[in-house]
Amino acid sequence: MKKNFNIGVIGLGVGERHIESYFKFGCKVKKIFDFDKKKMLLIKKKYPSIEICSSENDIFNDIEINIISIASYDNYHFNQILKGIKNEKNIFVEKPMVLKEAHLSKVFNLLKKNKNIHLYSNFILSESPVFINLKKSILNNDFGKIYSVEADYNYGRLKKITHGWRGKIPYYSVTLGGGIHMVDLISWMVESHIVEVKSYGNKFCTNKSAFKYNDCTVSLLKFANGMIAKISSNFGCVYPHFHKLAIYGTKKTFENDIENIRIFKSKSKNIVKKTKNNYKNYYKGNAIKFFLESIGKQSLRKKLIERVFYSIKVCFAIERSIKNNKTVKINYLK
Numbered sequence: 001m002k003k004n005f006n007i008g009v010i011g012l013g014v015g016e017r018h019i020e021s022y023f024k025f026g027c028k029v030k031k032i033f034d035f036d037k038k039k040m041l042l043i044k045k046k047y048p049s050i051e052i053c054s055s056e057n058d059i060f061n062d063i064e065i066n067i068i069s070i071a072s073y074d075n076y077h078f079n080q081i082l083k084g085i086k087n088e089k090n091i092f093v094e095k096p097m098v099l100k101e102a103h104l105s106k107v108f109n110l111l112k113k114n115k116n117i118h119l120y121s122n123f124i125l126s127e128s129p130v131f132i133n134l135k136k137s138i139l140n141n142d143f144g145k146i147y148s149v150e151a152d153y154n155y156g157r158l159k160k161i162t163h164g165w166r167g168k169i170p171y172y173s174v175t176l177g178g179g180i181h182m183v184d185l186i187s188w189m190v191e192s193h194i195v196e197v198k199s200y201g202n203k204f205c206t207n208k209s210a211f212k213y214n215d216c217t218v219s220l221l222k223f224a225n226g227m228i229a230k231i232s233s234n235f236g237c238v239y240p241h242f243h244k245l246a247i248y249g250t251k252k253t254f255e256n257d258i259e260n261i262r263i264f265k266s267k268s269k270n271i272v273k274k275t276k277n278n279y280k281n282y283y284k285g286n287a288i289k290f291f292l293e294s295i296g297k298q299s300l301r302k303k304l305i306e307r308v309f310y311s312i313k314v315c316f317a318i319e320r321s322i323k324n325n326k327t328v329k330i331n332y333l334k
């Protein structure tokens with residue numbers, strides 16, 4: 001992997017984890033910017049070589065910086081991506097990349113014109129060894145044909161949307177903010193893509209708060225290979241933060257709960273492989289590693305960009321289905 005990249009990081013919540021990863025993979029984090037000066041000073045204490053900035057433009061205008069990591073609030077991502085492209089920076093952007101479909105097309109077209117610019121997002125679930133092994137098993141046909149999947153993004157952190165920035169920015173979508181991880185995980189795992197969605201949303205859990213948007217969405221998804229899935233973004237659940245998954249194949253079934261993973265090998269409840277569910281126990285910075293490895297390689301660039309645009313396009317289709325109460329076919333950007 002080429003290592004002499006200079007990095008600028010904007011936003012120091014999850015952005016602090018980006019910094020750790022860049023250093024781990026041999027890059028130099030040159031500059032950081034956050035609205036909160038105290039956060040910048042704390043990071044500077046930890047990594048004295050980092051320069052703190054008084055504006056994001058100090059990062060965009062620095063010609064030595066080759067990569068910007070965008071970990072700001074969702075509503076800033078779009079403009080920061082545009083500035084990044086204009087200044088010829090490679091871009092690692094937190095999900096959701098943008099909040100409007102029109103913005104998505106704009107970024108897509110700019111990336112088509114600027115083939116030297118790489119972009120990827122922080123999809124982390126597919127780095128869990130539990131899910132990596134499950135995918136291997138599925139591709140090995142151990143489960144037979146997968147015909148149905150259920151995936152719930154149980155947020156369990158309601159306060160973050162009723163009291164934090166998520167409830168205060170001009171628009172927040174639980175699908176774009178949470179369910180996107182399940183869309184990415186399932187599609188990656190079964191290696192097929194979603195062609196049609198029908199979705200519903202409601203807002204029971206936050207009805208006494210200032211949060212204005214649906215706090216729960218549920219979607220039925222039709223895949224190109226005929227598989228059906230149900231995905232939910234359940235932000236109000238009385239449940240810990242958890243990614244619940246059930247995979248039904250013609251030969252085996254996978255399910256997980258907070259405690260255990262069970263793989264059913266027969267219709268008898270006795271024939272089951274039960275293991276402790278430690279799917280969260282893994283290093284969460286590998287998306288940055290893949291991004292760094294992809295830089296300068298057109299085939300990898302294409303793969304990562306497709307993955308980012310694919311998942312968010314499905315989420316926008318879910319949004320439209322809820323809004324118009326219609327089944328929505330997905331036309332991917334080309």
Ligand SMILES: NC(=O)c1ccc[n+]([C@@H]2O[C@H](COP(=O)([O-])OP(=O)(O)OC[C@H]3O[C@@H](n4cnc5c(N)ncnc54)[C@H](O)[C@@H]3O)[C@@H](O)[C@H]2O)c1
Nearest residue numbers: 011012013014033034035036071072073074076094095122
């Ligand atoms: N991939 C994941 O699993 C994952 C997990 C958590 C958050 N996120 C995403 O990361 C982003 C940040 O979320 P967070 O949880 O770190 O929030 P946070 O509140 O913990 O931290 C965000 C920080 O960014 C700063 N900030 C926001 N906008 C800024 C801007 N325009 N310029 C400079 N500083 C800015 C804030 O002052 C704050 O310090 C969001 O887009 C969120 O959706 C992704």
